[in-house]
Amino acid sequence: MRPLTDDETKVLFEKLTKYIGRNIVHLIDRPDEPYCFRLQKDRVYYVSEDIMRKSATIGRRNLVSLGICFGKFTKTGKFRLHITALPHLAQYAKYKVWVKPNGEMPFLYGNNVVKAHIGRITEDIPEHQGVVIYNMADVPLGFGVSARSTVDMRKVNPTGIAVFHQADNGEYLREEDSLF
Numbered sequence: 001m002r003p004l005t006d007d008e009t010k011v012l013f014e015k016l017t018k019y020i021g022r023n024i025v026h027l028i029d030r031p032d033e034p035y036c037f038r039l040q041k042d043r044v045y046y047v048s049e050d051i052m053r054k055s056a057t058i059g060r061r062n063l064v065s066l067g068i069c070f071g072k073f074t075k076t077g078k079f080r081l082h083i084t085a086l087p088h089l090a091q092y093a094k095y096k097v098w099v100k101p102n103g104e105m106p107f108l109y110g111n112n113v114v115k116a117h118i119g120r121i122t123e124d125i126p127e128h129q130g131v132v133i134y135n136m137a138d139v140p141l142g143f144g145v146s147a148r149s150t151v152d153m154r155k156v157n158p159t160g161i162a163v164f165h166q167a168d169n170g171e172y173l174r175e176e177d178s179l180f
Contacts, residue, residue, distance in 0.1 A: 019130035142168030
């Protein structure tokens with residue numbers, strides 16, 4: 001387990017900024033204890049510094065996971081967020097979309113969110129910005145990227161795509177072999 005390089009940190013923070021904006025500061029400078037990001041086998045983990053120091057006694061080959069897996073770097077150097085980062089993204093989300101009960105299951109099966117399934121939406125969402133998807137009871141279901149801005153979304157027909165699917169809670173079942 002090693003610290004992220006400057007390039008890796010930049011790519012990670014750019015991706016997180018799409019979803020939580022300036023709230024990224026709250027991930028690192030927490031009031032309870034300091035947290036950091038560490039890389040292990042192309043996966044980025046969010047871990048407290050105390051646990052990270054204690055894990056130094058475990059060999060790299062024996063260490064499977066540590067902290068919360070935020071995502072992984074692809075072979076091309078891009079960063080892909082995992083569904084395991086959802087609790088932290090939902091806590092600090094800048095833009096949110098609430099789906100109606102009839103739109104929950106299609107989203108949890110990996111489909112995009114269409115306009116007809118949207119119950120509420122935060123104002124001023126730009127196009128291609130990261131959003132967190134909630135059900136009407138404020139339970140985070142996943143996250144995605146807005147297909148259109150809030151203004152353009154109002155003009156689209158009900159079957160038009162509003163949010164492109166990125167990850168959802170159904171991935172815990174669909175990809176349980178490769179998730180961790």
